[in-house]
Amino acid sequence: MNIQQNTEAQRMSFWERLYLPEIVRGLSITFRQMFKPKFTRQYPEERWEPLGSYRGYPVLVLDEDGERCVACGLCSRVCPALAIEVQAGETEREKERYPVKFEINMLRCIYCGFCEEVCPEEAIVMSKGYELVFEDREAAIFSKEQLLVPIEQLQDRLEFLRRYK
Amino acid sequence: MPVITLDGHRLEVPAGKTIIEAAYENGLQIPHFCWHPALSVAGNCRMCLVEVGLPRRRPDGSLELDAEGQPLIAFLPKLQIACATPVADGMVVNTKSERAVQAQQAVMEFLLINHPLDCPICDEAGQCKLQEYAFRYSRRVSRFQEEKVHKPKRIIWGPGVIFDAERCILCSRCIRFANEIAKQPVLTFVERNDRVTIELYPGTEFDSPYSMNVIELCPVGALTSRDFRFQARVWEMSFTDSICPGCARGCNIRIGVHHNEILRLEPRRNLHVNQYWMCDEGRLTQYGFVNHNRVNGPQLRRTATGQLEPTTWEEAYEAVAAALRRYKPTEIAIIGSGRLTNEDAYAVVKFARTVLRTPHLDFPRRDDPYFGDDFLRCRDRNPNTVGVLEIGLKPAAGGLSLAELPEQVRYGSVRCLYIVEEDPAALSPELQQALEDAEMVIVHASNYSSTTAHAHIVLATTTYAELEGTYTNIQRRVQLLRPAVATKERPRFQGMAMSRWDKFGAWNDRWAHGPQRDCRQTWQHLREIARRLGTTWKWSRSEEVFQELAHEIPSFAGMTYELLEAYGGIVLGKGRSPDPVPPLRYESHVLKP
Ligand code: SF4
Numbered sequence: 033m034n035i036q037q038n039t040e041a042q043r044m045s046f047w048e049r050l051y052l053p054e055i056v057r058g059l060s061i062t063f064r065q066m067f068k069p070k071f072t073r074q075y076p077e078e079r080w081e082p083l084g085s086y087r088g089y090p091v092l093v094l095d096e097d098g099e100r101c102v103a104c105g106l107c108s109r110v111c112p113a114l115a116i117e118v119q120a121g122e123t124e125r126e127k128e129r130y131p132v133k134f135e136i137n138m139l140r141c142i143y144c145g146f147c148e149e150v151c152p153e154e155a156i157v158m159s160k161g162y163e164l165v166f167e168d169r170e171a172a173i174f175s176k177e178q179l180l181v182p183i184e185q186l187q188d189r190l191e192f193l194r195r196y197k
Numbered sequence: 198m199p200v201i202t203l204d205g206h207r208l209e210v211p212a213g214k215t216i217i218e219a220a221y222e223n224g225l226q227i228p229h230f231c232w233h234p235a236l237s238v239a240g241n242c243r244m245c246l247v248e249v250g251l252p253r254r255r256p257d258g259s260l261e262l263d264a265e266g267q268p269l270i271a272f273l274p275k276l277q278i279a280c281a282t283p284v285a286d287g288m289v290v291n292t293k294s295e296r297a298v299q300a301q302q303a304v305m306e307f308l309l310i311n312h313p314l315d316c317p318i319c320d321e322a323g324q325c326k327l328q329e330y331a332f333r334y335s336r337r338v339s340r341f342q343e344e345k346v347h348k349p350k351r352i353i354w355g356p357g358v359i360f361d362a363e364r365c366i367l368c369s370r371c372i373r374f375a376n377e378i379a380k381q382p383v384l385t386f387v388e389r390n391d392r393v394t395i396e397l398y399p400g401t402e403f404d405s406p407y408s409m410n411v412i413e414l415c416p417v418g419a420l421t422s423r424d425f426r427f428q429a430r431v432w433e434m435s436f437t438d439s440i441c442p443g444c445a446r447g448c449n450i451r452i453g454v455h456h457n458e459i460l461r462l463e464p465r466r467n468l469h470v471n472q473y474w475m476c477d478e479g480r481l482t483q484y485g486f487v488n489h490n491r492v493n494g495p496q497l498r499r500t501a502t503g504q505l506e507p508t509t510w511e512e513a514y515e516a517v518a519a520a521l522r523r524y525k526p527t528e529i530a531i532i533g534s535g536r537l538t539n540e541d542a543y544a545v546v547k548f549a550r551t552v553l554r555t556p557h558l559d560f561p562r563r564d565d566p567y568f569g570d571d572f573l574r575c576r577d578r579n580p581n582t583v584g585v586l587e588i589g590l591k592p593a594a595g596g597l598s599l600a601e602l603p604e605q606v607r608y609g610s611v612r613c614l615y616i617v618e619e620d621p622a623a624l625s626p627e628l629q630q631a632l633e634d635a636e637m638v639i640v641h642a643s644n645y646s647s648t649t650a651h652a653h654i655v656l657a658t659t660t661y662a663e664l665e666g667t668y669t670n671i672q673r674r675v676q677l678l679r680p681a682v683a684t685k686e687r688p689r690f691q692g693m694a695m696s697r698w699d700k701f702g703a704w705n706d707r708w709a710h711g712p713q714r715d716c717r718q719t720w721q722h723l724r725e726i727a728r729r730l731g732t733t734w735k736w737s738r739s740e741e742v743f744q745e746l747a748h749e750i751p752s753f754a755g756m757t758y759e760l761l762e763a764y765g766g767i768v769l770g771k772g773r774s775p776d777p778v779p780p781l782r783y784e785s786h787v788l789k790p
Pocket residue numbers: 090107110111112113114115116136140141142143144145146147148
């Protein structure tokens with residue numbers, strides 16, 4: 033049923049129906065803002081650098097003597113989104129095991145940081161990375177090589193973890 | 198029978214049993230490391246310390262009673278080990294009293310002082326007794342500040358076992374196993390106090406055919422399997438109860454599956470058959486063929502190319518039916534197998550008798566005198582010889598035996614060979630020649646083999662790990678197999694063991710499923726072919742085949758899958774009065790995912 037009586041348009045006064053005062057009011061706000069300081073960031077020319085406490089996508093720590101990960105699979109077990117797959121292999125190194133395969137499906141990851149919290153080796157940490165763009169699903173599955181990040185680039189996060197974890 | 202009170206439970210226990218046996222026979226638990234029901238009592242770990250009291254008696258032997266008429270209990274001044282203290286009438290045992298708990302915590306603290314923090318890289322984690330007890334019986338904090346004692350890791354004990362001395366808690370189970378069960382006394386403790394470790398006698402190796410049982414026997418992760426090491430964490434695998442097809446013993450096993458591939462087999466308790474053990478040969482050789490070299494989907498040999506090429510089931514069954522129609526019954530010979538389940542053997546026999554009406558039906562024996570021993574291993578390497586013979590898979594009147602067959606194929610009186618889950622070409626040169634001579638060779642096969650190389654039609658068939666069925670072992674015990682590996686037809690549905698990844702993995706996960714082969718069980722093939730030859734069989738599940746079989750064959754009467762599962766297998770002829778399950782239900786490891 034279409035309502036014919038007591039509609040919005042019928043209830044408006046003459047000045048309201050003219051719209052002009054409202055337009056003037058709106059424009060005055062616009063002009064006032066033009067002279068105030070700007071907060072917009074010119075992304076991507078101007079990028080934002082997060083602090084150590086930021087939880088970007090998880091990465092693997094690359095130490096002086098190689099990857100820290102011992103392929104214990106605890107991150108894979110705790111991950112609520114089942115984003116991580118680890119396959120262990122045996123090495124001659126003291127810690128006996130290393131990941132033959134380590135994959136994180138970045139479409140699955142929900143940035144909860146549980147993997148970082150559970151890792152006994154401090155081998156997986158949340159990075160500052162927040163730019164994740166893929167053209168297909170397969171490309172969203174990061175391999176071990178894509179995930180390994182030199183420890184120097186992760187100092188902020190490691191420092192944060194040491195202090196607050 | 199003596200009556201004891203254990204933590205308030207009144208138990209009637211046969212005289213001569215120890216307290217810990219009394220507990221486990223009645224479904225109660227007492228923490229322990231060194232005790233194992235199949236081994237002698239060592240009493241060296243002290244984890245099972247309990248408070249033991251006996252009723253106080255007057256000089257004339259009558260009981261002293263308290264004001265309420267209850268007997269007065271005099272507790273022994275020191276705690277006793279439950280694994281070596283026999284029960285006595287009126288005994289009162291406390292495992293949860295303050296003194297007992299203190300003792301448990303003290304023993305745990307003592308064991309953990311020098312234990313490495315290896316759980317994340319330890320294959321035992323998730324089913325480790327020490328881990329479990331650390332949660333249940335320890336104070337959960339360490340007061341030890343000093344450097345832990347370091348001992349060698351990765352010591353090779355033999356072809357199957359690697360020893361990590363740091364993780365060992367010196368319970369001596371492995372030493373007693375080597376002495377008492379494997380009968381290969383090569384292990385011993387050396388050194389004293391916190392340097393104690395285990396060594397092989399100089400110049401020896403722990404290579405008994407049963408050596409790898411110490412891997413499950415070890416309450417911690419000190420002994421690992423060289424075959425399995427690090428392939429998966431225990432909670433990542435789905436474990437299914439099944440039967441080892443390696444020989445006629447039919448050891449009860451558990452199949453560990455990860456991404457739909459078998460990663461390991463481990464023994465499962467069945468006190469009637471294999472107790473707690475299995476042989477290394479079974480453990481190492483009975484899973485590779487499930488993972489590799491599989492026939493996937495039906496295959497037809499095209500005349501144009503001479504190659505086996507994939508086809509549809511419809512077309513393959515039509516081709517088989519058409520081929521079988523072309524021959525007279527006596528021109529067809531069926532070669533069955535001692536590896537068939539009872540259900541499949543029943544279907545083959547029924548197919549031969551009622552559909553093809555051929556008398557030529559036999560299967561090859563696999564006799565390996567070097568494999569048999571006086572413990573578990575049997576010289577008959579077929580898992581179901583007894584069942585297959587019981588069901589009647591043998592030449593009918595006027596039928597050819599396997600030995601006579603090659604000659605008749607050469608003369609052309611047998612022209613079509615129908616081979617069910619067997620590889621005759623690998624067994625003898627005569628049979629291989631027969632396969633070459635035959636006009637038509639139809640094969641049910643799970644793996645490519647020298648027989649499929651001669652086949653005109655190959656129907657992809659399940660392995661023991663993908664089917665539901667039963668084997669009858671050398672003791673005439675019918676035992677149940679459950680599907681552990683998913684096939685295209687039988688996806689991992691509810692009711693099949695599922696790890697977290699199997700349960701929650703999505704269809705587009707790369708890893709959740711692993712290869713799923715397009716294969717079917719032999720009775721399914723035969724049902725389809727029989728229908729095309731004019732006989733309708735109404736089976737839709739293995740269980741229905743088994744019901745019919747139990748109805749038709751007297752020695753199977755009364756058996757059902759449920760009973761087989763509940764009784765750990767039933768001996769032929771005892772379907773209506775199965776042997777009772779022994780009361781001791783002991784699991785050394787319990788997986789807690
Ligand atoms: S952050 Fe959370 S969701 Fe992402 S990989 Fe780690 S555990 Fe999984």
